[in-house]
Amino acid sequence: MCCVLANSSYAQTQAVTNNNRKWWKEAVVYQIYPRSFKDSNNDGIGDLKGIISKLDYIKSLGVDVIWLNPMYGSPNADNGYDISDYRSVMKEFGTMDDFDALLKGLHERGIKLVLDLVVNHTSDEHEWFKQSRSSRTNPYRDYYHWWPAEKGKPPFRPGAFEVDGSGWRYDSLTNAYYLHYFSYKQPDLNWENPKVRQEVYSLMRFWLDKGVDGFRMDVIPFIAKDINFPVITKKDLDENYNGGWDQYMASGPHLHDYLKEVNAQVLSKYNVMSVAEGAGVTAATAHKFVDADRHELNMLYHFEGVNLGYIPNRFKKMDPHGYSLIKFKQIYSKWDSIFEYKGWGTIYLGNHDQPRMVTRWGNDVPEYRELSSKMLTTFLMTMRATPYYYFGDELGMSNIKFDKIEDYRDIESINMYKQVKNNGGDLNEFIEAQKISARDNSRTPFQWNSSENAGFTTGTPWIKVNPNYISINVEAEEKDSNSVLNYFKRIVKLRKSDLAFVYGRYDLIDKANPDVYAYTRTLNHDKYLVLLNFHQHISITNIGFNVKGSKQMINNYSDGSLIINGKQVTLKPYQAAVLKIQ
Numbered sequence: 402m403c404c405v406l407a408n409s410s411y412a413q414t415q416a417v418t419n420n421n422r423k424w425w426k427e428a429v430v431y432q433i434y435p436r437s438f439k440d441s442n443n444d445g446i447g448d449l450k451g452i453i454s455k456l457d458y459i460k461s462l463g464v465d466v467i468w469l470n471p472m473y474g475s476p477n478a479d480n481g482y483d484i485s486d487y488r489s490v491m492k493e494f495g496t497m498d499d500f501d502a503l504l505k506g507l508h509e510r511g512i513k514l515v516l517d518l519v520v521n522h523t524s525d526e527h528e529w530f531k532q533s534r535s536s537r538t539n540p541y542r543d544y545y546h547w548w549p550a551e552k553g554k555p556p557f558r559p560g561a562f563e564v565d566g567s568g569w570r571y572d573s574l575t576n577a578y579y580l581h582y583f584s585y586k587q588p589d590l591n592w593e594n595p596k597v598r599q600e601v602y603s604l605m606r607f608w609l610d611k612g613v614d615g616f617r618m619d620v621i622p623f624i625a626k627d628i629n630f631p632v633i634t635k636k637d638l639d640e641n642y643n644g645g646w647d648q649y650m651a652s653g654p655h656l657h658d659y660l661k662e663v664n665a666q667v668l669s670k671y672n673v674m675s676v677a678e679g680a681g682v683t684a685a686t687a688h689k690f691v692d693a694d695r696h697e698l699n700m701l702y703h704f705e706g707v708n709l710g711y712i713p714n715r716f717k718k719m720d721p722h723g724y725s726l727i728k729f730k731q732i733y734s735k736w737d738s739i740f741e742y743k744g745w746g747t748i749y750l751g752n753h754d755q756p757r758m759v760t761r762w763g764n765d766v767p768e769y770r771e772l773s774s775k776m777l778t779t780f781l782m783t784m785r786a787t788p789y790y791y792f793g794d795e796l797g798m799s800n801i802k803f804d805k806i807e808d809y810r811d812i813e814s815i816n817m818y819k820q821v822k823n824n825g826g827d828l829n830e831f832i833e834a835q836k837i838s839a840r841d842n843s844r845t846p847f848q849w850n851s852s853e854n855a856g857f858t859t860g861t862p863w864i865k866v867n868p869n870y871i872s873i874n875v876e877a878e879e880k881d882s883n884s885v886l887n888y889f890k891r892i893v894k895l896r897k898s899d900l901a902f903v904y905g906r907y908d909l910i911d912k913a914n915p916d917v918y919a920y921t922r923t924l925n926h927d928k929y930l931v932l933l934n935f936h937q938h939i940s941i942t943n944i945g946f947n948v949k950g951s952k953q954m955i956n957n958y959s960d961g962s963l964i965i966n967g968k969q970v971t972l973k974p975y976q977a978a979v980l981k982i983q
């Protein structure tokens with residue numbers, strides 16, 4: 402008993418020593434998908450000058466770090482995740498001068514900029530790949546993974562964005578197959594080759610020397626593979642829905658040697674942050690990436706939370722019963738405990754690969770959209786982890802729910818549709834499922850005002866604007882003190898008002914409650930209680946200590962109402978509140 406107590410108080414005091422305090426732990430990250438933020442020249446595509454024109458809006462949010470999706474030279478097979486030139490700016494997005502102006506404008510406002518580092522693969526239009534495929538003896542041949550056809554067909558590997566599902570593509574020029582875990586336009590780099598690694602470090606330095614503040618590292622566990630390519634079957638992968646990719650295709654024997662090298666040769670030389678897209682990373686492997694003593698990366702984001710509620714291997718179809726809040730609480734509580742003593746967590750419910758947060762995790766019907774948006778934002782801003790907040794969620798933007806495949810722009814949805822069609826599957830069922838889960842739902846243009854195309858462009862937008870922009874937009878929400886937007890600004894301020902929200906211990910309360918997510922955050926003598934009703938009915942939670950007399954810090958019901966009865970709290974539909982326990 403003595404030791405348990407000693408440990409927990411040790412953790413608490415440890416948590417805020419200067420040693421342990423880091424700017425990236427205390428930051429709120431705001432993600433911008435440049436293609437959809439603001440179009441400055443009315444070609445229908447968002448661009449860097451567009452972002453520059455909205456810097457004061459970004460500043461008004463109170464966020465600290467911008468994560469910008471890829472804005473490098475790219476033929477856009479996968480909206481910039483297929484890079485043909487790492488040291489340039491995509492033509493549609495502007496010029497290097499625009500980039501420099503953007504970085505300067507952000508820094509002048511005290512905001513940091515983190516770029517997307519996509520180095521598991523390049524575009525097939527990258528010069529390295531053009532060289533590599535040109536002959537078997539080309540010096541760039543070993544920059545990629547080739548399988549000579551005289552060895553027969555290569556062992557099956559999935560290609561996530563391919564209609565035939567194959568991750569190998571035959572190239573007749575040299576009678577060989579090359580590996581691509583995504584589309585054939587995205588050949589995988591061979592990290593076993595030290596020259597490839599030096600190329601990557603050099604391009605990282607190029608951007609860091611300009612002053613960027615770090616990287617979000619795309620599918621980083623995938624960079625290292627077992628290059629003996631042992632035989633695996635589709636069944637192996639399917640039966641390991643969450644872990645399969647990692648087990649068979651990623652996290653190769655040298656992964657952590659490479660990450661240590663990235664740290665030693667690049668990251669450690671700058672005051673920057675790094676966050677891994679931790680596709681396939683599990684509780685068992687997480688520390689290997691982010692334990693500070695290992696000198697690899699700072700943070701990672703896992704997929705266990707966002708994968709909850711899908712039927713496995715059914716093209717991202719949701720379970721008709723929705724998701725279980727009890728499981729949701731288990732997952733986020735587990736990930737909190739993983740990083741209690743080592744490493745540091747992240748928290749997100751939306752990004753450019755996910756549908757809109759309110760549709761997926763809340764309720765986007767008119768009656769509950771605002772309340773449930775605010776409730777989910779309360780969750781994100783009160784957990785012990787760095788929040789990664791996706792642009793547009795601060796307005797309560799919701800899924801567009803296209804009902805025709807022709808409206809989709811995303812290679813993933815388009816090719817999955819073809820796959821279902823070729824397999825004689827149910828296309829209506831597929832389209833219905835996509836209304837909830839498709840990535841394009843979160844890629845529609847940002848909603849600035851109620852003028853045509855939501856003020857995003859006067860041209861034809863590259864993807865349709867959600868018609869709800871008439872009422873859901875910045876201009877309208879800035880004027881309304883109870884808007885989702887103003888609630889977002891208030892809760893960001895609340896998070897920053899007390900280090901307890903960043904470093905304080907997390908304790909789950911009433912864990913078997915199927916409707917309410919309740920927890921406390923405690924640092925030294927400060928204790929906050931967070932109450933979140935995830936459902937549309939009135940719900941009661943038993944806190945276990947007297948809540949009466951505590952101070953209300955925020956409440957998503959604008960009249961501030963909250964029914965407290967001693968140790969019991971009754972929450973209205975989607976109600977969220979944070980109380981300071983006196």
Ligand code: TEU
Pocket residue numbers: 479482483519561583619620678680753754813840
């Ligand atoms: O995503 C990697 C990844 O895991 C995705 O395949 C994800 O599972 C999928 O989007 C779910 O629908 C990264 C990028 O974030 C994504 O935008 C890219 O398409 C992908 O890598 C390839 O670069």
Ligand code: CA
Pocket residue numbers: 440441442443444445446447448493
């Ligand atoms: Ca433009």
